[in-house]
Amino acid sequence: MADTNTTTGAAREAGKRSPLDPDQVTPLTPELYDYVLRHNPQLDRVRRELVDTTYEKLGGRARMQVSEEQGPLLAFLAKLVGARLIVEVGTFTGMSALWMAEALPDGGKVITCDVSEEWTAYGREAWEKAGVADRIDLRIGPALDTLRALPADPVIDLSFIDADKENNGRYWEELVPRTRPGGMIVVDNVFFHGEVTDPEATGGGGATRDFNEQVLADDRVESVMLTVADGLTLARKR
Numbered sequence: 001m002a003d004t005n006t007t008t009g010a011a012r013e014a015g016k017r018s019p020l021d022p023d024q025v026t027p028l029t030p031e032l033y034d035y036v037l038r039h040n041p042q043l044d045r046v047r048r049e050l051v052d053t054t055y056e057k058l059g060g061r062a063r064m065q066v067s068e069e070q071g072p073l074l075a076f077l078a079k080l081v082g083a084r085l086i087v088e089v090g091t092f093t094g095m096s097a098l099w100m101a102e103a104l105p106d107g108g109k110v111i112t113c114d115v116s117e118e119w120t121a122y123g124r125e126a127w128e129k130a131g132v133a134d135r136i137d138l139r140i141g142p143a144l145d146t147l148r149a150l151p152a153d154p155v156i157d158l159s160f161i162d163a164d165k166e167n168n169g170r171y172w173e174e175l176v177p178r179t180r181p182g183g184m185i186v187v188d189n190v191f192f193h194g195e196v197t198d199p200e201a202t203g204g205g206g207a208t209r210d211f212n213e214q215v216l217a218d219d220r221v222e223s224v225m226l227t228v229a230d231g232l233t234l235a236r237k238r
Contacts, residue, residue: 094123
């Protein structure tokens with residue numbers, strides 16, 4: 001006579017559905033990604049020039065630029081929360097700041113932090129061409145110093161963290177108290193190229209893995225992690 005517990009366990013195992021069930025999760029092929037981009041807001045001349053310039057001038061570092069679908073998403077989120085004050089950690093060549101600045105109403109402001117005059121110079125030029133330079137306050141220097149110098153009042157509507165991953169937790173702790181209830185914090189590269197699944201990962205991968213756990217345990221926010229680009233976390237201040 002068969003062991004009932006064993007049989008039941010085998011049946012459960014056989015009936016288990018994988019979270020990657022192809023009926024629920026569609027693999028992203030080059031053709032499908034191209035389809036996604038064609039059904040999102042298109043890059044205008046200024047944005048296309050900025051992409052081309054970033055790759056031409058900075059080579060492999062150009063991978064630090066937000067992916068093509070992330071810019072419209074950031075602009076969408078800015079409009080969704082009615083943002084008037086946005087804080088960005090990590091300007092690079094200014095693409096994300098450009099998208100978010102264009103989504104702001106009159107009088108809105110993006111405070112964006114970076115340490116590189118060289119990289120942000122390309123952004124400044126693009127912002128001028130796009131007519132949004134007056135909405136962007138670029139602050140050169142360590143981002144933690146910039147954040148700590150901001151007023152302590154919870155008035156930030158939207159933040160975007162996309163800088164050195166080892167400091168993500170510190171940036172988070174400065175931004176959460178300064179974010180208004182209902183405001184959002186968006187964090188890029190939360191997969192760190194897949195390294196977050198490696199318990200032995202160190203450096204940026206290990207720091208990102210620890211940061212993800214920090215966000216998950218933070219009851220000041222509710223958050224979701226999305227499979228956009230290299231992983232994107234959206235957190236809403238309670």
